[in-house]
Amino acid sequence: MEREGYVSLWVGNFASNEELQHYLLNFYDEDGEAAASMFEEEYRIEGHDSDFREAEYFKEGSNQLSVLLEGGSYEEMVIPHFIKLKGEELPYPVKSMILFYHFKYSGKGSHQSSRVHYVGSVRYK
Structure with a gap:
């Protein structure tokens, strides 16, 4: 759900940047109406503006949150908050991250079939 000043993080393992971008791509039907991306469908996210989304694919996997989040918007606030929430290391290396x-995120989506894992949400403003 939209909430000013918060950011939500998902991580996963995609084979390529193209695969990650396809997972996030919004489709349009024959009437020109936008349809949810695979990601939005799996996590039941509706109406979120993709201008407020960052996604990154890494050729080399990492389990270090600071490495995964480095270079992102508000990194000076986001990195320490996620480390405080989850610790410096994820339990396994990942090759992609998605920030909204x-x-x-309220935690209402399907997690077992998803290509990504929800890490958490933190305040950054």
């Missing part, structure tokens, strides 16, 4: 800004 102005968004605090």
Whole structure:
């Protein structure tokens, strides 16, 4: 759900940047109406502006949150907050991350079939 000043993080393992971008791509039907991406469908996210989303693919996997989040918007606030929430290391290396800004995920989506894992949400403003 939209929530000013929050950012939500998902991580996963995609084979390529193209595969990650396809997972996040919004489709349009024959009437020109936008349809949810695979990611939005799996996590039941509706109406979130993709302008507030960052996604990154890494050729080399990492389990270090600071490495995964480095270079992202508000990194000076986001990195320490996620490290405080989850610790410096994830339990396994990942090759991709998705950040949704102005968004605090409520945890209502399907997780077992998802290509990504929800890490958490933190305040960054």
